[in-house]
Amino acid sequence: MTMQLTPPAIAVAPPRRLSAGDIAARTTPRNSLAETLSQTMAMAWRATKKMRRNPEQFFDVTIQPLLFTAMFAYLLGGGMSGSVEAYLPLVIPGILAQTALTACMATGVQLREDMEKGVFDRFKSLPMARIAPLAGPMIADLLRYAIASALTFAAGFAMGYRPEGGVLGVLAAIVLTVIAGWSLAWAFTWVGTLARSAQSVQGISMMIMFPLTFMSNALVPVDTLPGWLAAFVKVNPVSYIVTATRDLANLGQITAHVGWALLACAAVILIFAPLSVLGYRRHL
Amino acid sequence: MTHIPAVHAEGLVKSFGDFRAVDGVDLHVAQGEIFGVLGPNGAGKTTMLKMLATLLSIDMGRAEIFGVDVRRDPHRTRQLLGVTGQYASVDENLTANENLWLFGRLQGVPSKKARDTAADLLGRFGLEEAANKPISQFSGGMRRRLDLAASLITRPPLIFLDEPTTGLDPRTRGQMWDTIRDLVADGCTVLLTTQYLDEADQLADRIAVIDRGYKVAEGTPDELKASVGNSTLQLRLADAADLIMAADVVRRLLGEEPVISGSGRMNVALDAADRAAEVLIGLREAGIGITSVSVDAPTLDEVFLVLTGHDTAEPELEVAR
Incomplete structure (x- = not known):
């Protein structure tokens, strides 16, 4: 054998060698808030890059609002309110909430898909805050909710919707939708950290999303419903968001419903953000 | 002089259901050495590395990295380690440059410095021409090099390499070996796993042979070869x-x-x-x-025959001795 290997005991000290104690002393016990924020923004940057390179991720927030607005308005307008124009103030805020929910469902599915990839092993091995890989993509998703709400309103305008709330009212409605979408996305992110595969996230999320969106006041006035269904619709958080959006866009008023909607959003975040981080840690 | 080793593990155990993937392994890696963990597929090498890298929980036993308890202080542990996995853990959606910048940012490197470090590392690993190409166009060897580069951004004192050359052609493999030697010359400690005796022989100062979750032998390459x-x-x-x-x-x-x-x-x-x-x-x-x-x-197979009495491939085929 030509290779002569040095036994470790008498290994020549390599340059720039520090004692183990010195090396360990250079570490910090935890991420500071500033570090956590900067890591989250770096993960958000990654998510926007990913979006730009996979434009099909925008299908649900572009095609769905246009399609749903036209479809439900023409389909139900006559029957519900006598005419399409009269139905628009009722249905546009409803579709807004519906689209935001669909968009945040994708957040959970994509997180799950992402977590299967090798790069997540690296994220886990880095000394980064455990919430950053979850919160980062969600910040990038704000863009998706904004696109979805703007397009829904645009489709409404094209069909003759003239919201009484004016520009400010509509902008406030869009902001509320974005906040609602972002909050509810934490629930789907949690599902994303728990489920075994992206398909199962999709399935579970559908099961949550359909009752929540359709069994709400998004498409119909509550007083047309049988008592048992009306009871559910009234406690459904989506109903709060829909009513609050209507108040903002159609009345230009910040009503108690807006307050309740924001409170519901805060509650969803407070419950599901910690659960999501726990779920993500469990994968370690 | 302190005598705290880079890696110190005692009685590591990891079970998946009834199966004990790692079953009471002790490991002692001195600072500045290349330590090789040699074993066939499924011996528990990767599982062991993942436990030390905080990617898997430690069921039993204890592990310290530069004196930091892995189980109690995972955040500190992660700051001391660079992990390069068996399958390149870089982001397919980003370019090489963007990958390195992102991993720098995630570890608190300021944006400008992260860019410089990325350019520097890409140059060092011969990837500057591919810097702005998406990873999907990279060859296996290029991915592996980028992956290693990503582990070195913050110059961690300890590098884990999980089968760094599996699937590489001989020329790329030789380059990877040179890179690993350079790391140690720079003051790093390297813990690598491999299926190839010649790789462990070429690189490692000491080798632990792992089989079915147990450590069956440990020594210098010459000591191991002498046994067969x-x-x-x-x-x-x-x-x-x-x-x-x-x-x-x-x-x-x-x-x-x-x-x-x-x-x-x-x-x-x-x-x-x-x-x-x-x-x-x-x-x-x-x-x-x-x-x-x-x-x-002697091949790994023969080392195995002598040390364990069975083949590397099928555990149920006990060879008569």
Whole structure:
């Protein structure tokens, strides 16, 4: 054998060698808030890059609002309110909430898909805050909710919707939708950290999303419903968001419903953000 | 002088259901050395590395990295480690440059410095031309190099390399070996896993041989090879019925027990390659025909046969010794 290997005991000290104690002393016990924020923004940057390179991720927030607005308005307008124009103030805020929910469902599915990839092993091995890989993509998703709400309103305008709330009212409605979408996305992110595969996230999320969106006041006035269904619709958080959006866009008023909607959003975040981080840690 | 090692693990255990992937392994890696963990697929090498890297929980036992308790203080542990996985853990959606920038940012490197470090590392790993290409266009070797580059951004004092050259062509493999040696010259400590004895031999100061979750041997490459002889004579007999007689010849001439496998094959450990001639002459004198002969350096398979009494491939095929 030509290779002569040095036994470790008498290994020549390599340059720039520090004692183990010195090396360990250079570490910090935890991420500071500033570090956590900067890591989250770096993960958000990654998510926007990913979006730009996979434009099909925008299908649900572009095609769905246009399609749903036209479809439900023409389909139900006559029957519900006598005419399409009269139905628009009722249905546009409803579709807004519906689209935001669909968009945040994708957040959970994509997180799950992402977590299967090798790069997540690296994220886990880095000394980064455990919430950053979850919160980062969600910040990038704000863009998706904004696109979805703007397009829904645009489709409404094209069909003759003239919201009484004016520009400010509509902008406030869009902001509320974005906040609602972002909050509810934490629930789907949690599902994303728990489920075994992206398909199962999709399935579970559908099961949550359909009752929540359709069994709400998004498409119909509550007083047309049988008592048992009306009871559910009234406690459904989506109903709060829909009513609050209507108040903002159609009345230009910040009503108690807006307050309740924001409170519901805060509650969803407070419950599901910690659960999501726990779920993500469990994968370690 | 402190005597705190880079890695110190005692009685590591990891179970998946009833299966114990790692079953009581002790590990001691001194600062500045390359330590090789050698074993076949499924021996528990990767599981062990993941436990030390905080990617898997430690069921039993304890581990310290530079004196930091892995289980109690995962955040500190992660700051001391660079992990390069078996499959390149870089982001497919980003370019090489963007990957390195992102991993720098995630570890608190300021944006401008992260860009400089990325450019520097890409240059060092011969990837500057591919800097702005998406990873999907990268070859296996390029991915592996980028992956290693990503582990070095914050110059961690300890690098884990999980089968760094599996699936690489010989030339790329040689380059990777050089890179690993450079790391140690820079003051890093390296813990690597491999399936190849020659890789461990080329790189490692010390080797632990792992099999079915146990450590079956530990020592310098020379010590391990000495345990299986310096080379192996591989014979194929013209008539399998002669095997018993041939084994007697070998035993008489070398005092060594040959390893007999099916269809007339026989392996004999030799302490010197020229002793092969004695065996061949002995067989001709006994009138035993041979169809093929070769003398090779011992392979991982032979190390395994000697150390564990079974083959690397199928554990249920116990080879008669």
